[in-house]
Structure formats: structure tokens, C-alpha cells
Amino acid sequence: MTxxxxxxxxxxxxxxAPVDMTRRRLLGTxxxxxxxxxxxxxTGGALVHAxxxxxxxxxxxxxxxxxxxxxxxxxHQAGISTPLQAVGHLIAFDLAPxxxxxEAAALLxxxxxxxxxxxxxxxxxxxxxVALDAGPSSLTVTFGFGRTFxxxxxxxxxxxAELDPLPDFSSDRLDPKRSNGDLWVQIxxxxxxxxxxxxxxxxxxxxxxARVRWQMNGFNRTPGATKKPMTAxxxxxxxxxxxxxxxxxxxxxxxxxxxxxxxxxxxxxxxYAVVRRIRMLLDDWEKVPVAQQEQxxxxxxxxxxxxxxxxxxxxxxxDKFGPDGKLVIPDNAHARISAPExxxxxxxLRRAFSYHDGISADGVPDAGLLxxxxxxxxxxxxxxxxxxxxxxxALSAFIRHESSGLFAVPGGPRAGEYVGQLLLES
Ligand SMILES: C=CC1=C(C)c2cc3[nH]c(cc4nc(cc5[nH]c(cc1n2)c(C)c5CCC(=O)O)C(CCC(=O)O)=C4C)c(C)c3C=C
Ligand SMILES: [Fe+2]
Numbered sequence: 001m002t003x004x005x006x007x008x009x010x011x012x013x014x015x016x017a018p019v020d021m022t023r024r025r026l027l028g029t030x031x032x033x034x035x036x037x038x039x040x041x042x043t044g045g046a047l048v049h050a051x052x053x054x055x056x057x058x059x060x061x062x063x064x065x066x067x068x069x070x071x072x073x074x075x076h077q078a079g080i081s082t083p084l085q086a087v088g089h090l091i092a093f094d095l096a097p098x099x100x101x102x103e104a105a106a107l108l109x110x111x112x113x114x115x116x117x118x119x120x121x122x123x124x125x126x127x128x129x130v131a132l133d134a135g136p137s138s139l140t141v142t143f144g145f146g147r148t149f150x151x152x153x154x155x156x157x158x159x160x161a162e163l164d165p166l167p168d169f170s171s172d173r174l175d176p177k178r179s180n181g182d183l184w185v186q187i188x189x190x191x192x193x194x195x196x197x198x199x200x201x202x203x204x205x206x207x208x209x210a211r212v213r214w215q216m217n218g219f220n221r222t223p224g225a226t227k228k229p230m231t232a233x234x235x236x237x238x239x240x241x242x243x244x245x246x247x248x249x250x251x252x253x254x255x256x257x258x259x260x261x262x263x264x265x266x267x268x269x270x271x272y273a274v275v276r277r278i279r280m281l282l283d284d285w286e287k288v289p290v291a292q293q294e295q296x297x298x299x300x301x302x303x304x305x306x307x308x309x310x311x312x313x314x315x316x317x318x319d320k321f322g323p324d325g326k327l328v329i330p331d332n333a334h335a336r337i338s339a340p341e342x343x344x345x346x347x348x349l350r351r352a353f354s355y356h357d358g359i360s361a362d363g364v365p366d367a368g369l370l371x372x373x374x375x376x377x378x379x380x381x382x383x384x385x386x387x388x389x390x391x392x393x394a395l396s397a398f399i400r401h402e403s404s405g406l407f408a409v410p411g412g413p414r415a416g417e418y419v420g421q422l423l424l425e426s
Pocket of ligand 1: 240278369
């Protein structure tokens with residue numbers, strides 16, 4: 001068994017190329033989810049692995065989540081339908097004064113080369129050594145363009161209408177300094193050092209061309225931490241991600257990605273990311289009895305099952321009444337209001353990270369959700385749902401939207417190309 005090569009196709013996502021584990025020579029593979037090691041995350045899958053590796057030195061090495069590699073050259077950029085990782089960094093950049101299209105093209109070329117190397121577990125030119133010893137750890141780096149990018153680069157004619165500003169919502173408490181940005185980078189990895197290493201490398205690549213506008217750091221449960229595969233929990237303790245469109249759904253591609261023939265042409269196979277930093281008012285939430293918390297969401301806290309009965313994956317019965325004559329899933333329950341059938345089919349892929357930035361000046365936890373919603377068109381995904389939530393969601397008493405961004409994320413680069421090449425060389 002010493003030289004056995006285990007190839008495991010981690011992906012439950014038909015739109016993402018298989019994750020490559022061939023670079024590790026494994027003695028054995030023992031997944032917490034069983035030999036195939038497939039676990040459900042918020043987006044429908046997260047690999048759990050624990051394995052013993054021999055490097056020929058006689059000392060066995062533990063090789064676990066670190067061995068998993070997500071490919072860079074794929075139809076859709078990695079980090080959209082990729083299983084949710086344990087660590088995330090979201091960073092927005094503004095082009096520096098004087099930097100235009102030429103500088104932006106050079107930057108995206110540098111960023112793409114760095115992302116490709118790091119996602120393969122390879123060092124970069126001036127490597128800091130922070131990620132030495134670790135494998136790729138499911139690292140993904142995803143790049144997007146904000147509305148202002150097109151003004152700065154003289155590419156307004158190429159700007160998609162989908163990047164029109166999001167409407168104002170009555171419950172918004174947005175900080176403009178932590179909102180929007182010319183460029184957006186999402187980093188995800190199952191190892192914090194690997195994620196930090198990528199973050200530093202990409203920040204250095206920015207050089208004189210772009211400056212960090214804002215940065216947010218998030219996390220999720222570590223793959224393998226639960227006994228069996230589970231959807232993620234958020235900092236309110238709820239199972240969060242159950243109702244997400246699944247890659248196996250017939251209309252998944254259509255809902256989440258711009259078609260191959262879509263317009264503008266440079267956005268073919270791309271997607272639009274709505275990013276909201278949503279503070280959770282945890283001191284208030286944690287005083288609410290669990291039964292009442294469940295009424296707020298419309299699902300059981302322990303297992304995510306709808307209040308109408310069944311298990312996590314049972315469909316909600318929105319018309320079911322209890323013996324008291326009341327709807328068992330209240331009419332202001334978050335899961336009811338946000339359900340596609342209540343919103344003309346509007347759906348999005350929610351791929352969030354939790355965040356915790358300590359205690360804020362007012363003495364309460366600065367913690368919540370780095371909400372990232374993916375869709376082919378924000379006007380048929382996030383916007384109608386948030387409009388409805390804004391009008392009467394029971395959850396709104398316990399959350400506060402503090403920043404917002406909307407980014408056009410082009411399709412994955414073909415071999416030899418960099419991300420956004422079709423736009424920048426159009
Ligand atoms: C505008 C979109 C949404 C925002 C903003 C949002 C914030 C938010 N949600 C939770 C917790 C849960 N959300 C759940 C379901 C759910 N939420 C949205 C949309 C937004 N949520 C959708 C489309 C759905 C799915 C509805 C469905 O198809 O049934 C759930 C239930 C479990 C699940 O399906 O994921 C929870 C829990 C928080 C804490 C939050 C802001 C901090
Ligand atoms: Fe939600």
C-alpha cells in the first residue's frame with residue numbers, strides 16, 4: 001500500500017473540474033464521512049480526509065485536508081460552487097491614482113499567475129514561507145470587478161447592466177468606506193496559514209497599481225470537525241445553507257452563472273457576487289428562548305428541519321396550520337419569506353463566512369456573517385429577496401447590514417489566459 005495513489009473526486013459539483021488529490025501518495029484514506037470522504041457544506045459538499053502518508057523517510061506523516069487541490073483553469077472561477085472552506089478573506093482594492101487599463105491588465109496577469117501557483121500548492125517568486133509544509137488545502141482565489149472599475153479604466157461600454165447599484169433598503173446601515181471597490185478578491189482555504197499566505201502574496205502583487213480599500217476575515221467549521229457530513233452553522237447557531245440551489249439541480253447553472261452566449265461576452269460563464277457584511281446582534285439573540293428563535297427562522301435549531309416537520313431536507317409546508325389555527329411556519333419567518341416560491345423563483349447560492357472582530361466600541365460583539373450570494377443576475381436573485389426581507393423579516397430585529405458590494409466575476413480563465421483577459425484586451 002505504501003505507494004498507492006488515491007485519486008478522489010471530491011466534487012459533487014458537475015460544473016467544477018474534479019479536485020486533484022493525485023499529488024499525495026497515501027497509505028490510507030479514512031474520511032470522517034466514510035471512505036469517499038464526501039461531506040455536505042453550505043454549498044453541498046466538503047471533503048473530509050485524514051490519511052497517513054509515507055515520504056520514504058520512515059516517519060509517517062499526517063495528510064488531511066491539506067492535500068486537496070482545486071483547479072484554477074475551469075469553466076467557472078473556483079470559489080463559487082467549490083465546497084465551503086474553513087477560512088476566508090474578502091478584500092476590495094481601488095486602482096491607485098493614475099493607474100488605468102494597462103496597469104489593471106498587468107495586475108490581473110500577476111494575480112492570476114500567483115493564484116494558479118498557490119492553488120497548486122507551489123511557492124511564488126518571493127515566497128514568505130508561511131505556507132511551507134502545507135498542501136494546497138483547497139485554496140481558491142476568485143476575482144471580481146466593481147462598477148467603478150469601468151470608469152477608472154475607460155471600459156464603461158463593457159460594463160454590464162447587472163452592475164447597476166443595488167437599491168437602498170430601509171434597514172441598511174452601510175459604511176461606504178467598507179463597501180464596493182474597483183476590484184474584489186475572495187480567498188478561501190481549509191488552512192489559515194495557506195489563506196494568509198495567499199492574502200499577503202496578492203496584496204504584494206498589487207504593488208503601485210492598487211490599494212486595499214477594505215478587508216474582511218471570516219471562517220467556517222473545519223472540514224472533518226463533525227462526526228458526519230453537515231451543512232454549516234452560523235454564529236446564531238442555525239444550520240445555514242439548507243435551501244441553497246444544488247449543483248445537481250436542473251436549473252443550477254442557469255440560476256448561478258451567465259450563459260456561454262451571455263452578454264457582455266467577457267462575462268460568459270461568470271457570475272455576480274453580492275457581498276454584505278451583516279452584523280448579528282448576538283447579545284439580543286442569545287436572550288431569546290430556542291423555541292422563539294425557531295419561529296424567527298421557521299426551522300428547528302438542532303437539525304434545521306422545517307417547523308412543518310420532517311428532517312433538514314424535507315420541503316417546507318408553507319400552508320400548514322397548527323392546532324391553534326396559526327401557520328406552523330410563521331408568515332414573517334425568514335425561511336418562508338426568502339423561499340424561491342415566495343419570490344417568483346428568485347434564487348441565489350449563499351456561500352458565507354462567519355466573522356468575529358472582537359468587541360465594538362458600544363461593548364457588543366462585532367460578529368456576524370460575511371454574506372456572499374452568487375447569481376446570474378442580481379435582479380433575479382438577491383434584490384427581490386432582500387426587498388421582501390426588508391419589509392417584514394422576523395430576523396431583521398437581530399441583524400444589521402453594515403456594508404455592501406456588488407461584483408462581476410468573469411468565467412474561469414482558459415489555459416494560458418488570465419482572469420478578465422477578455423475584458424481587458426477587448
Ligand atoms: C437577501 C438574501 C438573504 C439575506 C441577506 C440573508 C441573511 C441571513 N440569513 C440567515 C440565516 C438563514 N437563512 C436561511 C435561509 C435563506 N436565506 C436566504 C436569503 C438571505 N438570507 C434564502 C434565499 C434562504 C433559503 C430559503 C429557502 O429556499 O428555503 C436559513 C434557513 C436554512 C437555509 O435554507 O439556509 C437560515 C438559518 C442569517 C443569519 C442572515 C444574516 C445574518
Ligand atoms: Fe437567510
